[in-house]
Amino acid sequence: MTKDAMIEFRDVHKYYGDYHALRGITGTIRPGEFFSLLGPSGCGKTTLLRTIAGFEDISSGAVLVDGRDMAGVPANKRPTNMVFQSYAIFPHLSVEENVGFGLRRDSRSKEEKARAVGEALEMVGLKGYGKRAAHALSGGQRQRVALARALILKPKVLLLDEPLSALDKKMREQMQVELIRLQRQVGITFILVTHDQEEALVMSDRIAVMFEGEIAQLADPETLYRRPNSRKVADFIGTMNFLPAKVLSEGGDAVEIDAAGFGRIHIEAQQVMGGATAEGATVGFRPETLTILYEGSAATDRESMATIEEVVYFGDMTYYDVRIDGTESPVRISMRNVFGRPVLDRGARARVGWSPGALVLFR
Amino acid sequence: MASNGGTGGGTGRSEAANGLLLISPPLLYAVLLLAGPLFMVVVYSLTLEGGGYGFDNYVAVWSDRINQLLMVRSLTVSLSVTLVTVILAYPVAYFVSFYVKPDKKALWLFLITIPFWTSYLIRVFLWKVILGFNGVINSGLMSLGIIDAPLTAINYNVQALVVTLAHAYAPFAILPIFVALEKIDRSFLEAGRDLGESQFMTFLRVTLPLSMPGVIAAVLIVFIPTVGDYVTPDLIGGGKLPMIANRIEGTMLKQNNREVGSAIAVSAMLVVAAVTVIFLLLNRRFLRGQK
Numbered sequence: 001m002t003k004d005a006m007i008e009f010r011d012v013h014k015y016y017g018d019y020h021a022l023r024g025i026t027g028t029i030r031p032g033e034f035f036s037l038l039g040p041s042g043c044g045k046t047t048l049l050r051t052i053a054g055f056e057d058i059s060s061g062a063v064l065v066d067g068r069d070m071a072g073v074p075a076n077k078r079p080t081n082m083v084f085q086s087y088a089i090f091p092h093l094s095v096e097e098n099v100g101f102g103l104r105r106d107s108r109s110k111e112e113k114a115r116a117v118g119e120a121l122e123m124v125g126l127k128g129y130g131k132r133a134a135h136a137l138s139g140g141q142r143q144r145v146a147l148a149r150a151l152i153l154k155p156k157v158l159l160l161d162e163p164l165s166a167l168d169k170k171m172r173e174q175m176q177v178e179l180i181r182l183q184r185q186v187g188i189t190f191i192l193v194t195h196d197q198e199e200a201l202v203m204s205d206r207i208a209v210m211f212e213g214e215i216a217q218l219a220d221p222e223t224l225y226r227r228p229n230s231r232k233v234a235d236f237i238g239t240m241n242f243l244p245a246k247v248l249s250e251g252g253d254a255v256e257i258d259a260a261g262f263g264r265i266h267i268e269a270q271q272v273m274g275g276a277t278a279e280g281a282t283v284g285f286r287p288e289t290l291t292i293l294y295e296g297s298a299a300t301d302r303e304s305m306a307t308i309e310e311v312v313y314f315g316d317m318t319y320y321d322v323r324i325d326g327t328e329s330p331v332r333i334s335m336r337n338v339f340g341r342p343v344l345d346r347g348a349r350a351r352v353g354w355s356p357g358a359l360v361l362f363r
Numbered sequence: 364m365a366s367n368g369g370t371g372g373g374t375g376r377s378e379a380a381n382g383l384l385l386i387s388p389p390l391l392y393a394v395l396l397l398a399g400p401l402f403m404v405v406v407y408s409l410t411l412e413g414g415g416y417g418f419d420n421y422v423a424v425w426s427d428r429i430n431q432l433l434m435v436r437s438l439t440v441s442l443s444v445t446l447v448t449v450i451l452a453y454p455v456a457y458f459v460s461f462y463v464k465p466d467k468k469a470l471w472l473f474l475i476t477i478p479f480w481t482s483y484l485i486r487v488f489l490w491k492v493i494l495g496f497n498g499v500i501n502s503g504l505m506s507l508g509i510i511d512a513p514l515t516a517i518n519y520n521v522q523a524l525v526v527t528l529a530h531a532y533a534p535f536a537i538l539p540i541f542v543a544l545e546k547i548d549r550s551f552l553e554a555g556r557d558l559g560e561s562q563f564m565t566f567l568r569v570t571l572p573l574s575m576p577g578v579i580a581a582v583l584i585v586f587i588p589t590v591g592d593y594v595t596p597d598l599i600g601g602g603k604l605p606m607i608a609n610r611i612e613g614t615m616l617k618q619n620n621r622e623v624g625s626a627i628a629v630s631a632m633l634v635v636a637a638v639t640v641i642f643l644l645l646n647r648r649f650l651r652g653q654k
Contacts (some may be wrong), residue, residue, distance in 0.1 A: 055553055074554040076565075088554035092649065093573045101568075102558035153559065 006031040006157060007052060011040060012061035014047055014213075021047050022058070025212040029191060029206075033359045034106070034183050036192045036200040039210035040236070041135045045193045049159050052191065054078045068158050081150035083157040085141040085166070089134045089149075095121070096130035098145055102153045107182075120148040123182070140171050147179075164199060166261075176203055196361070197237045201225065202339075209233050221326040225286070230275020231362045234284050241331035243324075245361060259283040259363060261304055261324035265356045272361045281363035287334040289358035292320065292352040294341060300353030308348045318343050324352060408625035420626035424545035430610060430627060437607040440521060440596075443590035444528040448585045449578060451529065452536035456577075459537075472541070475534050483531060487598045490527040494518050494599075513632060519601050527599050528589050536581035543577025544570070575649035582637060590635050607631045 007029035014022035021043050029035045037045035051269055053065050054075030063070045064081060081102075084101070090098050100117045108116070121127055124144035128181040129137075137145065150158055164172045174288075180203055183190045194200050200207050201221045208218040217229045228234035231242070245259040254266045276282060291300060309330045310321035318337055322332040333352065337343065344350060383390075409416045424430050459471045478486060493499045494517045501513040517523055547570065555565030593608035605613075607627065615624035643650070 053553075053557060055556075074561075075553070076559045076561055080557075082554075082557045084550045084554060085549060086550050086552040088548065088575075089555070090551060090569060092575075101555075102560075104564075104568075105559060149558065 004028070004030050006033070006066055007191070008062075008064040008067075009048075010062040010064070011061045012048070012051065012063060014044075014051065014056065015059045020047040021213050022051070025061070025213075025215060027208060027215055027218050029189060031189055033205045034180065034190045034192070034203055036194055036204040036207045036278050038194055038197060038200040038207050038209060038236075039173065043170070043210040044213040045195075045210050046161055049082075049161055049191060051194045052078075053080055053082050053159050079156040080158075080159055081153050082153040082161065083143070083146045083150055083163045085161045085163065087146040087163075089137070089142050089145050091135050093134055094130065095126065095132045095134060095137070095145055096132055099130075099152055101147045101149060102344075116152055117148075120152040122240040123151070124148045128175055139167055140175065143167070143175065143340075148183065151182075151188070155188060155312055157189045157191060160190060160192050162195070164194070165196075172175070172199075179203060187335040199236070209236060211236075227271070227360060228284070229273045230277060231277050231282065231284065234360070234362070239287055239332060240284045241287065242284050242362075243327055243329075243331065244279070245281050247281065247361070247363060253363070254256075257283070259359070259361075261306075262302070262354070262356075262359075263282075263358075265302075267356050267361060271357075271359060272363065274363065281361065284360045284362060285331075285354070285358055287319070287332045289354065290331070290333045291345065291353040292322075292333060292335055293353045297353070301355035301357075302353070303354050304354065306350055306352045308344050308346055308350055311343065311346055313343060320344065320350075322350065322352060364486065365652050371649075403626055404625045407459050407621050408629045410622050411621065420622050421630060423623060424626045424630055430607075430630075432608045433605060433607045434631065436604075437631070438634070438638070439523055440528070440591075440606060441561070444524045444532065444589045445582055445586040447525060447529040448532050448536045449540075449581050452533055452576070452581060453540055454461035455533075456537045456540035456544055460541055472538070475537055476531070479534065484594065484598075486531060487527055487595055489531065490523070491599060494523045494526065519599070521604065523599050524596060525603060528592060528594055528623060531595075532585045532589065535584045539584065540574060540577040543574040543580075545574045572649060575646065579643070579646050579649065586642075587635055587639065591631065 009027050010021050012025040013020070025048060029076065030143060037048060039045045047056055050071070051058050052065065053076075054070065054073060062313035070078060073311075091100065093101070096117050099120050100113055103113045103116065117130065118127070121130055124147050124195045125150065126144050127317075129141070129145075133143075134145070146163070160335050163179075164175055167175060176199060179190070179192075192200070192203060199222075204221060206218065206220050207215045207224055209224065211232060215229060217224060217233045219227075219229075224233065224237055228237060228240070234240040234242075243260045243262070245257050248256040248258055248264065250256070250269070250272075253269050254268050255269055255272055256264060258264050291297070293300065306322040306324040308320050308322050312319040312321075316337060318335050320333045320335065322333055323330045380503065384638050386466070408420055410419070411417050411419055455475070457467060459475075463471050491498070495501070495517055496515070498514050498518065500517060503508045551569050551573065552565055555569040556562070560568060560651075590606075591608045592606065593612060595608055596604050596606045606633075611624050614620050614627060617622075
C-alpha cells in the first residue's frame with residue numbers, strides 16, 4: 001500500500017444482472033487531489049462513485065479508502081461523505097438541522113456543535129441562514145447546505161455526484177470557482193462526477209475519462225487535452241480535427257508519417273497513440289494549433305495552402321472551416337481576433353501555419 | 364385558461380365564475396345532502412320539548428352518566444383501533460414501498476383491497492365466527508388440548524371489537540402511508556446513511572418524519588369513522604357493548620326522541636372534531652409546506 005493513494009481501485013467489476021457496468025477499474029486517487037470522473041451518461045462514473053460511498057456493492061475486485069479495504073463496510077461507517085445530485089436536503093429540517101445532522105453521535109457539547117454548524121455555514125457563504133426552512137432555499141443555496149453538511153464531518157474524501165448539473169450557467173461557473181477555493185481551503189480529496197468536459201478541465205487536478213465501464217485515460221487536464229490516448233477521448237474532450245495518415249517508417253524516437261495535407265513529416269514516438277477508429281490511422285490536432293498566416297505574420301514551422309469554406313464570427317474569436325490542399329474534408333481553425341487583423345471571407349485562399357509537434361497520431 | 368398572465372380583475376372574476384360553474388353539481392350535492400341535513404340536526408338539537416330554542420337538550424345529554432360512559436367507550440375503542448391499525452399498517456406499507464419491485468407494486472395494492480370484495484357485514488360475521496364462544500379459535504384450541512374451556516377474553520368484548528374494526532380499516536391506513544413513503548426521494552435515505560446513521564436511525568430521523576403526512580391521514584381516516592361505528596358493536600358485542608352511535612339510534616328511533624338524539628349526535632361530532640384538531644395541532648410541524 002503506497003502512501004500516495006487516498007482511493008485505490010483494484011480491478012473493480014460490477015454487474016447488474018447481465019449488464020456489466022464496471023469492467024475492471026484500476027487506478028489510484030491521491031490525497032488532497034481534486035479528481036474528476038468524466039464520461040457520457042451510462043459510462044459507469046456514478047456507479048464507481050457510489051462504490052466508494054458504499055451505496056453499491058462491487059461484484060469483484062477491491063475499493064480501498066486510505067489503505068483500508070471497504071468490502072463489507074456500510075455507508076455510515078465509511079470516511080467519505082457525499083453531495084448528492086439532488087442535494088437531498090431534508091425537507092423536514094431547518095438549514096442548521098440539516099448541516100448538523102451528522103453530529104448526533106459527536107461527543108462535543110451542544111454549544112460546540114452549534115458553533116461548528118455556524119462555521120460550516122459561514123464557510124459556504126450561508127452565514128445567518130441557519131433558521132431558514134430547507135424548502136425555502138434556491139438551488140445554489142441547497143448545494144451550499146449539502147456541502148456544509150458533508151464537510152462538517154471532516155471526511156477523508158468528499159464525493160460530488162454531478163453537483164452543478166442542476167444550476168444555470170452563471171451559477172455553475174460561480175460554483176466551480178467556489179468549489180476549487182473550498183477544496184484548497186479544507187485540503188480534502190474531492191471526487192467529482194461530471195459529464196461536462198469543460199467543467200472537468202477547469203476544476204480538476206486529474207481526470208479519469210470513462211467509456212462503457214472502463215477508464216479510457218487517466219491524466220491531468222493538459223495531457224488529456226494535448227495528448228489524448230485514443231480518438232474517442234480526443235473526440236470527447238474539446239474539438240479535435242482529424243485527417244487520414246499513414247505510417248511510413250519508425251525507428252527509435254522518431255516516426256515518419258504521411259498525413260493528408262501535411263505531407264511527409266517526422267513526429268516523436270510519444271505523439272503516437274493507439275485507439276484508432278475503423279477508418280484507420282489519423283492525425284489529430286486542436287483548432288488553435290493551426291494559424292492562418294497574414295502578410296507579415298511571424299513564421300511558423302510549416303505552411304500549407306488552404307481554401308476557406310466557412311467563417312463563424314464569435315466576437316473575440318473567429319472559427320474558420322478550411323480545406324487544406326490535398327485533403328477531402330475541411331478542418332476547423334480558431335483564431336483570436338486582434339485589432340487590425342481582418343476577418344477573411346468565404347472562398348478566400350489562405351496560408352495555414354502548423355507544427356508537427358502539435359499533432360497526435362491515432363493508429 | 365385564457366387568462367394566462369391576465370392583469371385585469373375582470374378576468375379573475377370570470378375565471379372564478381367559471382370555477383363555480385364547474386363545481387356546481389357537486390356543490391349542490393354537498394349542500395343538499397350534507398350541509399342541509401347537518402343543519403337540520405343542529406336545529407333539532409336546539410329545539411326544546413315545550414317549544415322554543417335552547418341548550419337544555421345538551422345539558423340533559425351530558426348530565427346523563429350513560430352518555431358519558433358511551434362516549435368514553437367510543438373514544439377508547441376508536442383510539443385503540445386507530446393505534447392498532449396504523450401500527451400494523453405501517454410495516455405493510457413500508458414493505459410494499461421499499462421491498463416490492465416497482466412492477467409488482469400495483470399487484471400488491473390490488474391484493475390489499477381484496478377484503479373489500481365482500482360486504483362489511485359478512486366480514487363482521489366472519490370475525491364473530493372466528494372469535495365467538497364456540498368459534499374457530501376456541502374450538503381449535505380446545506381440540507388441540509391447549510385449553511379446557513372456551514376463552515371468554517376474545518368474544519363479546521372491547522378487544523373483539525378492536526380486532527374486527529382494525530381488520531376492516533387496515534387498507535384505509537395502508538394506502539395513505541404507502542403513498543407518503545413512495546413520495547420520499549430515496550436519496551434522502553442514502554444521505555442519512557452517508558451522514559453516519561444506521562439503517563434504523565435513518566428510519567427514525569428521515570423516513571418516519573417524512574412519511575408523517577401519510578400517517579396523519581391514516582389516523583384521521585381510521586379514527587373519525589370508527590368513533591361513530593354502529594354495526595360492529597351491535598353484531599360483535601351482541602348488544603351488550605353499545606357505543607355512542609347505538610345510543611343515538613336508540614334515542615332517535617326507539618325512544619322517538621329526535622331532539623335529544625340530535626343533541627347526542629352533535630355532541631359526539633364536536634368531541635371528534637376537538638380530538639382531531641388537537642391531534643393536527645400536535646403534528647403541525649410535519650404538515651408544513653414541503654416541496
